[in-house]
Amino acid sequence: MLIAGVKEWYGNDAQIFLKVRNRIEESLLTQGFNYFYGGMVSKKSIYEEHVDRLGERFMENCIEFTLNGKNEGIIISPESTFRVYDFLKRNNKLENNSGQIFYSQEFMRNESEKDIQKGKTFSFWQTGYEIYGKPEIESSTLALVTAFNCFATLDLPDTLFRISDKRILEGMIDDYTLNERRDIYYIIDCCGEDGEKFYNDFVAKGGNKATGEKVKDLLDLEKYEPITLEKLDVIANNKKSHSGIEFLSKVADELRSEERRGKYTFVPFIAKSWDACDSLLFDARLPEYNYAVAGGGNLHAFNDSDGKKVYKSGAGIGVTRLAEYIIEHKIMS
Incomplete structure (x- = not known):
């Protein structure tokens, strides 16, 4: 590896990387998604406008550079969700429209040296998709089913999709400021969503x-018994959390006909999801792998030019991580 945190693919490994990427892209095209490519660069202002949702930590991920010796506020693209919606809004494609769009390209983030030493890549390929302008339950269900279908092309039957709603935990700490809540999410993330470690x-x-005790009990619920939405409702015990659990119940009803496509479970919280998500959170996990290989949810950060809320759902699929896993476990040749 020439640069720590940057994968090099060659020969059979490179072919596997291409197969993973191509299968996901072909699946999205078959499912009716339009392709979007916005280049390797983006505007820092796109993210600065939404720092209240993304958080300051996300801005630290941005790698800024000068162009012809001038600082133009240009960054290497760290992701494409906000880039896609900026494009849709600038081109008046959100007004009274619904659509499905996907992207597939390399991104770069200013990851910490500690994370890179642990094996995390700071330059990585991600294929993601966005769904907008559809009713919230339909949009949420479609985001999950789309992920099920993409993973079904990769011969990974042990993939487990974890599903949650941000409001479940948020309702329990709603009297905290936004920054204080983010600190709590960050501790949960650092503790691997372990309640006892979080409390300490x-x-x-x-x-x-x-x-601390309330959050610990919520996070550790699945340690002692299988999680159900009813048990989550009892332990959360507040109006905001209940609205999140009620929402998940409706999504679960819609997913019952899709169970053959993907295995899923409900969890109290998913720490690595963006703070920008409002309700639905989900990720995809593989056995004996420390990182999520996909993650998504509902994002209501963008309104149309009239200020009208537009429901949006989507996910990012980590092609680099999937290829890494498949090569290590000799799943594909």
Whole structure:
């Protein structure tokens, strides 16, 4: 590896990488998605306008550079969700329209040296898709089913999709400020969503013990018994959390006819999802692999030019991570 955090593919490994990428792209085309390509660069202002949703930590991921010696606020694309919706909004494609669009390209983020040493890539290929302008339940279900269909082309029957709703945890810590909630999400992420570890770290940092106990009990629920939406509702026990659980119940009803396509389970919270997501959160996990190989949810950060809310759902699929896993486990030749 010439540069730590940048994969090099050659020979059979490169062919596997191409197969993974091509199968996902072909699946999305077959499912009626239009392809979008916006280049390797983006505008930093796209993300600065939504820093209240993305959080300051996301801005630290952006790699800015000068063009012809001038600082034009241009960055290497760290992702494409916000890039896609900026394009749709600038071209008046959100007004009274619904659509399905996907992207597939390399991205780059300013990952920490510690994460890179652990094996994380800072330059990676991601194929993602966006669904907009459809009713919320339909949009959410379609986002999940689309992921099921993409993974079905990869011969990975042990893929497990974890599904949650951001409001479940948010309702329990709603009296905290936005930055304080983000700190809680960050601790949960660092603790691997383990309730006991979260409690110890949260309290050690001066957090309220009662709040720490509530969050610990929520996160550790699945340690002691299978999770059901009813059990989540009992332990969360507030109006906002209930609205999230009620929403998941409706999505579950729609998914019952799709169970043959993808295995899924409900979880209390998914720490690595963007703070930009409002309700639905989901990711895809593989056995003996530390990272999610896909992640998505509902994002309502963009309105149309009239200020009208447009429901949006989508996901990003980690082609680099999938190829890495498939090569290591000799699943594809």
